[in-house]
Amino acid sequence: MTLNFDDLTAIYPEQIWIELPPEEQEKARQQTQNYSNSASFWNAYMNSIALQNFAAWVKADPDIQDPLKVWPSQEYLPTFWEIVNGTKLTLGDTQFVLIPSDKINVSEFQVPQEWVDIPNWIADYYVAIQIGFENNWMRVYGYTTYQKLKIQGKYDLLNRTYALEQADLVEDLNIMWVARELFSAQKLQVKPLPKLSAAQTEKFLDQLAQFTNCSPRLVLKFEDWAALITNDSIRQQLYQKRLLTESSKCSETSNPVVSNSFTPIKVNDLSLWLQNVFELGWQSLDALFGSEPKTLAYQFRTDSILNEFRVKTAKLIDLGMELKGISVILLVGLALETEQKVGIRVQLHPTDGETYLPPNLKLSWLTDGGVMRQEVQSRNHDNYIQLKRFRLPTGKGFSIQISFRDATIKEDFIFYQAVASDKI
Incomplete structure (x- = not known):
């Protein structure tokens, strides 16, 4: 038996359920075109829908007065979505990372290591989102804290993710809002990253720009990868180099003219x-x-x-x-x-x-x-x-x-x- 939207909200009343009109999905699709490969396109599309709808839900809550902001700013979102799943937000002094998934089975909440072990990427809370594209809905099915994810999360060396069972998440986001009001944000301690030389940075950028058929996040040792992408400017360079590499592959001439504008790779x-x-x-x-x-x-x-x-x-x-x-x-x-x-x-x-x-x-x-x-x-x-x-x-x-x-x-x-x- 297929459950409709009303059935699902009745079965899981503590979770946040949001309907996704097809026209809204199409709008998000049109806004996420400038990526080097189809996997990054899909990742950006999924994250865009999660961000827009979560932000609208927060804005509609009269008890939340602080403005919700994208970290570090909206213009950098493509540089994240090209290489990793997730979006970081701030609400006053509180930091969140939204992690969407389109999997049918979300018995496990998986968070890319970048959001847990890169010092300036970490957050106070990690919010689990499932998107049912075939049935036009999105749900926020729980959250966890940084401490719980880091200490209790199961680390997958192959995929570089931390994971918690769905049963270990807190379903009701109201608890998170109350905790945010009652307790000041704790300063999170993370192991510092190594410093890359200019030569290393250039070498890694050139190397990773060639992996345009998929995300390059597993190519380098994590410490080197994290040290490279933690810097907004360098991450922007990586994003642009990957677009230029893919664009040159698709160019109609053997000597393409390179400019500072980046044409979307058509899929x-x-x-x-x-x-x-x-x-x-x-x-x-x-x-x-x-x-x-x-x-x-x-x-x-x-x-x-x-x-x-x-x-x-x-x-x-x-x-x-x-x-x-x-x-x-x-x-x-x-x-x-x-x-x-x-x-x-x-x-x-x-x-x-x-x-x-x-x-x-x-x-x-x-x-x-x-x-x-x-x-x-x-x-x-x-x-x-x-x-x-x-x-x-x-x-x-x-x-x-x-x-x-x-x-x-x-x-x-x-x-x-x-x-x-x-x-x-």
Whole structure:
């Protein structure tokens, strides 16, 4: 049995429940575009929703007089969300860290080590938030103190997190507000970080700027990583270097012009495709048929493999200088299996009246961490190539890469969530 919003609030009356209208989610999505990879996009999107709704809830409480502020300031939020989950806030002298999660099972509250062991990042309280994107709600299901998290929390060396069981959290945030009024904030003691030389800083920045397919937070020893990102200016440099690195990979020229403005890295949102909303350059097959030869349209319509996919979208890619003047059609088929999982088929076809693809043209599927999962290569007289069907869960991204000789073109995708009426 699926519980509705009213059922959930009745079962957990001590917790804070907030409804999330789809238009509000879309607004947050549009405001969190400037990140180097799909995982960072999703992290920023999730944190933005948590921050906006928690702040609105605090503002609506007449008993809370102090203004809620983002630490150190709002402009630095992208530099945090690019690399780590969480948002730090201040309310008078009290410091909070919001830690959102979109996991269905939140039996354990996990806090990244950065928020616990970096001296100027730590807080008095850590607030646990769950976001149910598929059902359009958010809940604050408890909080803990720094002392309890540091002393009783289970440290995971592999993921660098501190964790407490949900049962060890305090559900009622009113207790936190009362404690804040009755007791002055304690000065928290944390082991100081090492000092990095200018040469070390530059070396680490260059090294971490290359890991643009995922967060670089596990690459260095924690002490070095923490010493690097504790400084706002250096963390801003890391963020900008990562954007420039990814932007240069996607540039249409071999010698991109670098400026002080940073263009968002575009990620194709498959959840919008299920509603027939496509990014610039992509179009439905019906639209494509109007401009392409009838033989190509007939080939698509009679492809039994593609017929099982409800949404079939294509992009005419003029590879031009990058791939030696070759033009191809990249076709992506989607079949919604559940509201949290989509089936995907990817094909590559010739265009411009060509019957066959050029030999040795590669089509690859990469995870959002940059790991290659599949690759196919065209042979002589291949009129198309395709990847085996694969599945993608909510919140996950992937890339499709087209390679020819020493040139490469990449398209990034993510599946946020499906609208219930789109289920097939």
